[in-house]
Amino acid sequence: MATEGIQSRNRQEVTARILTAAERVFAEFGYAGASISRIAAQAGIPKSNVVYYFETKELLYRRVVGEIFDIWRAAADSITIDNDPIQALGDYIDTKLDLARTRPYGSKVWANEIIQRAPIVQDYLEDELRSWTEDRIVVIEAWIEHGKIRPISARHLLYAIWATTQHYADFTHQITTLNEGVELTNRQWVESKTAVKDLLLRGVEKHGDA
Amino acid sequence: MATEGIQSRNRQEVTARILTAAERVFAEFGYAGASISRIAAQAGIPKSNVVYYFETKELLYRRVVGEIFDIWRAAADSITIDNDPIQALGDYIDTKLDLARTRPYGSKVWANEIIQRAPIVQDYLEDELRSWTEDRIVVIEAWIEHGKIRPISARHLLYAIWATTQHYADFTHQITTLNEGVELTNRQWVESKTAVKDLLLRGVEKHGDA
DNA sequence: ATGATTTCTGCACGATCGGTCAACATTTTT
DNA sequence: AAAAATGTTGACCGATCGTGCAGAAATCAT
Numbered sequence: 476m477a478t479e480g481i482q483s484r485n486r487q488e489v490t491a492r493i494l495t496a497a498e499r500v501f502a503e504f505g506y507a508g509a510s511i512s513r514i515a516a517q518a519g520i521p522k523s524n525v526v527y528y529f530e531t532k533e534l535l536y537r538r539v540v541g542e543i544f545d546i547w548r549a550a551a552d553s554i555t556i557d558n559d560p561i562q563a564l565g566d567y568i569d570t571k572l573d574l575a576r577t578r579p580y581g582s583k584v585w586a587n588e589i590i591q592r593a594p595i596v597q598d599y600l601e602d603e604l605r606s607w608t609e610d611r612i613v614v615i616e617a618w619i620e621h622g623k624i625r626p627i628s629a630r631h632l633l634y635a636i637w638a639t640t641q642h643y644a645d646f647t648h649q650i651t652t653l654n655e656g657v658e659l660t661n662r663q664w665v666e667s668k669t670a671v672k673d674l675l676l677r678g679v680e681k682h683g684d685a
Numbered sequence: 686m687a688t689e690g691i692q693s694r695n696r697q698e699v700t701a702r703i704l705t706a707a708e709r710v711f712a713e714f715g716y717a718g719a720s721i722s723r724i725a726a727q728a729g730i731p732k733s734n735v736v737y738y739f740e741t742k743e744l745l746y747r748r749v750v751g752e753i754f755d756i757w758r759a760a761a762d763s764i765t766i767d768n769d770p771i772q773a774l775g776d777y778i779d780t781k782l783d784l785a786r787t788r789p790y791g792s793k794v795w796a797n798e799i800i801q802r803a804p805i806v807q808d809y810l811e812d813e814l815r816s817w818t819e820d821r822i823v824v825i826e827a828w829i830e831h832g833k834i835r836p837i838s839a840r841h842l843l844y845a846i847w848a849t850t851q852h853y854a855d856f857t858h859q860i861t862t863l864n865e866g867v868e869l870t871n872r873q874w875v876e877s878k879t880a881v882k883d884l885l886l887r888g889v890e891k892h893g894d895a
Numbered sequence: 896a897t898g899a900t901t902t903c904t905g906c907a908c909g910a911t912c913g914g915t916c917a918a919c920a921t922t923t924t925t
Numbered sequence: 926a927a928a929a930a931t932g933t934t935g936a937c938c939g940a941t942c943g944t945g946c947a948g949a950a951a952t953c954a955t
Binding site: 503504506508590597600608627642646648650652656666667670671673674675678 | 712713714715716717718793796797799800801802803807810811814815818837838840841842844845847848849851852853855856858859860862863866876877880881883884885887888889
């Protein structure tokens, strides 16, 4: 009992390292192209050890996808009826762009999964994502009814926010190539945030000029 | 000579069918997951015949990616200095969303390629896409200097247009799932177009209310 | 200390992969 | 009609895949 903590800590450290490696390898090679041996090499352990902790490639993949899904869901906590729309949506965009920078591999794994018609996590979409989305749409439409923002399509606003923010993760390589081959600097990330918010929030705000 | 036309027509028909099948299979399974035999099955011909016309999987893939790249490039023909900015950008968004609907597989292949850091078509990015993008940025910045649109970031406006329009292709499955599991109707596609243009173009227009 | 449990690892398997090749069929040229 | 060129196909090869499994190594409980 006294040493159980050490054992658990070790287990958790190894599984965490596997998950980090898997997120990256799944993102860079796709589900089919990501071999267990490559994930193991990325984590610095033998292939058999990966299987020991996650049984199958599919179960490991589901864990990876579930992680980014939970993180994204938490990023929209600010979207509630009582919050100021511009502030709340701005925070959401900010957080989502921060995640695009800090967790780009997770975003890419999700994108790959959706592009391929969610062969493995379709239940996530139908259960959690659907109800989650409907809840946010209700909030945005309430904002509109209360005259706080322009009467736009709440659904397509959400899609636009997802698309633009995740673009900076999924298409990082294209953006880098168009940036003379060098990654965006801190300053450029701030500029990106400002530009995205400026563009999208102006489509939301009631008053023409801020 | 007289019958060369028939021979060529056959060759062209078979290669066209292979390209169509390949675009779909590459999109739905990723580069690694797309096997030549699956492409062949999709095209209704033996595997060897695919290899006969395209030699390697990589060469076939490059042809598929090159096609969608050329189509997208032509879609931005309206972005010139002499055109009206709102009209030109609106046309560009319209065309891009039409392509999202009619050529979703091509968009998905491109997304997959960029997500995986363009291991096969990096030369496209550095040569053609870079200069093409810089040219469009020059046009948009000229519009700004002439006071025709708000002083926004031309680069990030382009990224936003790419992100939102391609989202409707790459994330079709997610959008469908969030649409009670049924594909968007004609009416809903029109609504999508209107919503995207309303949102993005308002961020571009000089006057607050249209 | 010793037995039980957990963790770790190398090996072997059937399946599938991209690509080669020779044989065959068809079409084109002479 | 014969020869040449082009198109088509199934069989085959070495490599890699996911996964099962037995046993070694380490850690735990008593």
